[in-house]
Amino acid sequence: MLKTNYKLVLASASPRRKELLGMLALPFEVMTSEVEETSVQANTMQDYVKGVALLKTRDVARKAPNATIIGADTIVVYKDELLHKPKTREEAISHLQRLSDNKHVVMTAVAIIEPNGKETIFVEETTVIFHHLSQELIEAYVDSGDPFDKAGGYGIQTVGTLLVKRIEGDYNNVVGLPLAALFSQLVARQIIQFAKE
Numbered sequence: 001m002l003k004t005n006y007k008l009v010l011a012s013a014s015p016r017r018k019e020l021l022g023m024l025a026l027p028f029e030v031m032t033s034e035v036e037e038t039s040v041q042a043n044t045m046q047d048y049v050k051g052v053a054l055l056k057t058r059d060v061a062r063k064a065p066n067a068t069i070i071g072a073d074t075i076v077v078y079k080d081e082l083l084h085k086p087k088t089r090e091e092a093i094s095h096l097q098r099l100s101d102n103k104h105v106v107m108t109a110v111a112i113i114e115p116n117g118k119e120t121i122f123v124e125e126t127t128v129i130f131h132h133l134s135q136e137l138i139e140a141y142v143d144s145g146d147p148f149d150k151a152g153g154y155g156i157q158t159v160g161t162l163l164v165k166r167i168e169g170d171y172n173n174v175v176g177l178p179l180a181a182l183f184s185q186l187v188a189r190q191i192i193q194f195a196k197e
């Protein structure tokens, strides 16, 4: 249904992004970057997440010429605070206590670098509203181990879905890749085309 003229490379170690990009039914390779995400300085959350996505994607683009590279970064923003992937049990508990009975924003920046060096970058935002979470539920969820490799300390696609009352925006964006927005950018830039077969 879709075709591409250049090799596609996903610049991400995230199995969730791999699964989401796989839904386009196009062949692609996975290459990971080794950049230090904390080196990005920015005035807004949107610029920060764009900066990190670009850093990862440019790093892979240097190693993969003649390919179109897609990279992304996801952050969870509660009020003006960035809730990183929790490193400890205490940090995971504290993230979830903040998110309980409140709304927050999940931002994913996607960077596309074409073989001619042209860069496209955009940010998709989804608002997520959490149920009230009892301390008992928070601790049980944290002890399941689910929060630790995830921005904000939860996964909407796993048992963490029980924490979510509703969302406004693209679900896939929360999981780590706004597939519909990415698809329309790839079509607009003629990186992918519809094929008859």
Ligand SMILES: Cc1cn([C@H]2C[C@H](O)[C@@H](COP(=O)(O)OP(=O)(O)OP(=O)(O)O)O2)c(=O)[nH]c1=O
Pocket (backbone or CB within 6 Å): 011, 012, 013, 014, 016, 017, 032, 033, 056, 072, 073, 074, 075, 076, 106, 149, 150, 151, 152, 154, 155, 156, 157, 174, 175, 176
């Ligand atoms: C909020 C939320 C985040 N996440 C994940 C998506 C991202 O993988 C992760 C945020 O970390 P990222 O740094 O964006 O991505 P990553 O380290 O997993 O992979 P890479 O840098 O190689 O691309 O949190 C979920 O899986 N579910 C959720 O509901």
